[in-house]
Each structure stands twice: as C-alpha cells, then as structure tokens.
Amino acid sequence: MSYFSFLKSWLMPEDTQTPAPREIQSVFSSLPELETERLILRKAKLRDAAHIFQYARDPEVSRYVLWDTHETLADSRAYVRYLRRQYALGAPSSWVIVHRESMRTIGTIGYMSYDAENEVLEVGYSLAREFWNQGIMTEALKKVIAFSFETLAVNRLEAVHEIGNPASGRVLVKCGMKYEGVLRERVRKKGRYVDVAMYGIIRRDYL
Numbered sequence: 582m583s584y585f586s587f588l589k590s591w592l593m594p595e596d597t598q599t600p601a602p603r604e605i606q607s608v609f610s611s612l613p614e615l616e617t618e619r620l621i622l623r624k625a626k627l628r629d630a631a632h633i634f635q636y637a638r639d640p641e642v643s644r645y646v647l648w649d650t651h652e653t654l655a656d657s658r659a660y661v662r663y664l665r666r667q668y669a670l671g672a673p674s675s676w677v678i679v680h681r682e683s684m685r686t687i688g689t690i691g692y693m694s695y696d697a698e699n700e701v702l703e704v705g706y707s708l709a710r711e712f713w714n715q716g717i718m719t720e721a722l723k724k725v726i727a728f729s730f731e732t733l734a735v736n737r738l739e740a741v742h743e744i745g746n747p748a749s750g751r752v753l754v755k756c757g758m759k760y761e762g763v764l765r766e767r768v769r770k771k772g773r774y775v776d777v778a779m780y781g782i783i784r785r786d787y788l
Contacts, residue, residue, distance in 0.1 A: 601697045605733060606671030609692070615676065615728055617720050622676035622690065625664040629677050630657040632686035636709035645746040646707055647770055664689075678708070678721055687712050690721045700736040702729060713748070722756045730787045737784070741777040743770070753780040757787065 601609070615622040634657035636642050643650040651657050667674035675691025688708035695702050704725060708718050729738055742749035744763060754760065758780040766774035 601671070601695055602734065605695065605697070608733060609673055609695075610668055610671040612668065612674065612676055612691075613728075615724050617724050619681050619717065620721055620724075621679040621681060622721060622724065623679060624668060625661050625675070625677045625689075627658070627661055627665075629686045630654060630661045633657040633660065633677075633689075636687065636711075637707075639710055641710050642707060645743045645749070646705075647768075649771070673702070675705075676725075678706075678717070680712070680717075688718070688721075690718070690725055700734060702733070702735050702738050704729075704738055704740045718752050719755045722752060726756055726782065726787065730784055735784070737781055739779065739781040741767075741779050743768075744776045744778050750778055750780065756782075758782045759786070 612624045614624075631654065634651055634654045637648075637651035637657055637660070640650050648660075649656075651660075664674050673692035673695045675689040677686045678688040678690055679685065680687045688706065690706035691704065693703040693705045704722070706718055706722065726738060729735055738758070740753055740758065741764070742753070750760065759782065761779045761781055763776050763778050765776050767777050768775050
C-alpha cells in the first residue's frame with residue numbers, strides 16, 4: 582500500500598471512491614514497454630525474481646522504502662507475483678528496470694497509487710546499490726513522467742521520500758518535480774514514524 586492510500590481508504594470507503602477510468606485501467610494492465618538510452622522498462626516476469634533478490638537483500642537498498650529486506654528468493658518471487666496480480670487487476674503497479682548492457686533487472690519504478698477523482702498519480706522506485714549515482718533513476722523517472730503526461734489523463738504526479746534520504750529528492754528535482762514541504766511523521770515505517778518530503782509536478786509544468 583502506498584504512503585497515502587491507507588488514509589484515503591479510511592476516509593473514503595471503497596464503494597464511494599471514484600473508480601479509475603477504463604482507459605487508465607487498461608494502461609495499468611498492459612504497462613507498455615518503455616526504452617531509454619541505457620534502460621528498458623517492462624512488466625515484471627517470474628524470471629526477474631532472481632535478479633530482484635540480488636539487490637532487495639541489501640539492507641541499504643531497503644533502508645528508506647516500506648518493504649523489508651528480502652531474506653530469501655521466495656520473498657522476491659512473492660513480490661513479482663504481487664506485481665503480476667496488480668497487472669491482472671488493472672491496478673497501479675511498477676515496471677522492472679532492465680539495464681541494457683547487462684540485461685539484468687536492476688530495480689523497479691512505477692505507480693504506487695492513483696486518485697481518479699483528482700487525476701493524481703503517486704510514483705515510487707528502488708534501484709540496486711551498484712547503480713546509484715549514475716543517473717540511472719533520473720533517466721527512468723524522466724521517461725515515466727513523459728509517458729504519464731503524454732498517454733494518461735492525469736493532472737499531477739507526486740512522490741515522497743524519507744527526509745533522511747536527500748539523494749532521492751535530488752532525483753525528483755532533476756526530473757522537474759518541485760519540492761512542496763515536509764509532512765511530519767506522516768508515515769509509519771517498520772515500527773516508527775518518519776517525516777517525508779513531498780514533491781510534485783503538474784501537467785502545465787511539464788507542457
């Protein structure tokens with residue numbers, strides 16, 4: 582569950598929430614393959630679990646995300662099955678990030694939640710530590726932002742990061758997202774409350 586979806590589900594019971602338009606659900610289901618100079622973004626496949634486990638077992642990778650460090654390959658397989666269930670449901674989900682040169686799956690990026698009433702998507706990502714500080718995530722996120730505004734009827738993309746992880750904020754700014762403030766103890770993560778920084782980009786910023 583994303584950072585904000587729990588609160589929304591509590592305030593707005595599921596049967597009163599605006600459902601995602603069929604066109605958006607279709608995109609969530611298909612997640613078309615996207616390409617950049619160094620990367621391929623595509624739907625997760627069962628065989629990706631082994632590569633995902635290689636980086637998801639690293640405590641530094643899981644330090645600032647909601648999911649726990651993967652202890653076994655079974656954890657990574659369960660994650661891939663979750664992504665594939667989301668595709669089948671036409672629900673917000675993620676692409677895997679494939680490094681062209683090595684053809685390894687090195688991370689994920691995608692949609693954490695969708696607010697149909699306000700046409701807002703929340704984005705999130707994770708990346709293998711050996712590929713940090715190489716512009717990889719900036720490259721991937723720029724592609725996802727372009728795809729989102731050029732393909733989907735959304736007005737705003739937003740993202741948050743724990744304030745102890747400023748490197749993530751630098752990625753968001755490089756991709757045109759604007760810093761909008763700190764939400765104090767907004768997220769309960771792994772048994773503790775953490776402050777998160779909010780960033781957003783709206784359609785007129787992109788166009």
